[in-house]
Amino acid sequence: MTEHETTETTGGPQGRLKSAASARWNDARSAEMWGQYADGVTQHDGRRAWERVIRDIVGDDSRRVLDVGTGAGFLAGLYAQLGHDVVGCDFSEPMLEQARERAERDGFDARFTTGDAEALPFDDASFDVVTNRVMIWSLPNPGIAVREWYRVLRPGGQVVLFGNHPEDPTRSLTERAVRRLYAASLRVRRGKSANSLDDDTQRTWYEAKTDLPFHHAPPSKIRSLFDAAGFVDTRIVDVAETFDQWRTLGPWRERVPWHVVVGRKPE
Numbered sequence: 708m709t710e711h712e713t714t715e716t717t718g719g720p721q722g723r724l725k726s727a728a729s730a731r732w733n734d735a736r737s738a739e740m741w742g743q744y745a746d747g748v749t750q751h752d753g754r755r756a757w758e759r760v761i762r763d764i765v766g767d768d769s770r771r772v773l774d775v776g777t778g779a780g781f782l783a784g785l786y787a788q789l790g791h792d793v794v795g796c797d798f799s800e801p802m803l804e805q806a807r808e809r810a811e812r813d814g815f816d817a818r819f820t821t822g823d824a825e826a827l828p829f830d831d832a833s834f835d836v837v838t839n840r841v842m843i844w845s846l847p848n849p850g851i852a853v854r855e856w857y858r859v860l861r862p863g864g865q866v867v868l869f870g871n872h873p874e875d876p877t878r879s880l881t882e883r884a885v886r887r888l889y890a891a892s893l894r895v896r897r898g899k900s901a902n903s904l905d906d907d908t909q910r911t912w913y914e915a916k917t918d919l920p921f922h923h924a925p926p927s928k929i930r931s932l933f934d935a936a937g938f939v940d941t942r943i944v945d946v947a948e949t950f951d952q953w954r955t956l957g958p959w960r961e962r963v964p965w966h967v968v969v970g971r972k973p974e
C-alpha cells in the first residue's frame with residue numbers, strides 16, 4: 708500500500724475526512740454557487756479555450772465520457788455540446804440537481820447519476836474517457852479513486868484531469884491574491900462565509916481539508932499517481948496560456964485550469 712492508499716474508507720481518519728467532504732459538498736447553497744460558476748465560465752469567452760483543449764486531447768469522434776465529481780455539470784456540458792455521450796457522476800445530490808437543471812435549460816444531453824469517485828457504480832471497461840476538473844484534491848483516497856477510473860476505462864481509453872495548481876506555486880501568487888480579495892468581497896456582500904457553508908460545516912471542513920493527501924497537489928504528483936495505477940503515455944499539458952490565465956477576471960477566475968494531466972490505459 709502507498710501513502711495515497713487505504714482500504715479503510717468508513718472509519719478512522721479517512722472516514723472523518725470522507726464525512727467532512729460529504730457534508731461540505733452536499734450543502735444546497737454551495738451547489739447553487741457551483742452552478743453559478745459553471746454558468747459564468749460557459750458564458751464567458753474562456754469557453755472557446757475549453758473546447759479547443761478538449762478537442763486537442765480527446766479528438767472529434769464521439770466518445771463515451773465519464774465526468775467524475777461533475778458538480779453542476781460544467782465539464783459534462785462542454786463534452787456533451789461537443790457531441791460526446793456523457794455521464795456525470797457525483798456523490799452530492801444537490802450538485803446533481805444543479806447539473807440536471809443546467810442540462811435542461813441549456814439544451815444539452817447528458818445523464819447525471821449518484822456515485823462515489825472512489826467506488827464507481829459502473830462496469831469495467833465501460834468508458835472511452837474518464838475526465839474531471841478540480842476534484843482530486845478533495846478525495847481522502849485518491850489512489851483508490853484513480854484505480855477505479857482505470858477499471859471503468861476500456862483498453863486504450865484516456866484519463867483527462869483538469870487542475871488549477873501550477874507546478875511552481877510562485878506562478879499562481881497573483882491568482883491567489885485575486886482569489887482572496889474576491890472571497891473577502893463576497894463575505895462583505897453576503898455578510899457570511901464566501902462559500903455559503905454553515906459555520907459548523909465550514910469549520911469541520913477547514914480543519915479536515917489540510918489532511919487531504921492531494922490538497923494543493925502539483926500536476927507532477929497527479930501524474931505519478933496515474934503512472935502508479937498503470938496508465939501509460941502520461942503527460943502534463945500546460946494550458947495557462949491557452950486560457951489566458953492572467954487576463955481572466957471575475958468569480959470564475961479561480962476555476963481556470965493551469966494544466967491537464969493525461970494518461971492512457973494500455974491496449
Ligand SMILES: C[S@@+](CC[C@H](N)C(=O)[O-])C[C@H]1O[C@@H](n2cnc3c(N)ncnc32)[C@H](O)[C@@H]1O
Nearest residue numbers: 732776777778781797798799802823824840842
Ligand atoms: C470543486 S467541486 C468541482 C465540480 C466540477 N468538477 C466542476 O469543475 O465544476 C468538487 C466536486 O466533486 C464532488 N466530489 C467530491 N468528492 C467526491 C467523491 N468521493 N465522489 C463523487 N463526487 C465527489 C463534489 O460533490 C463536488 O461536486
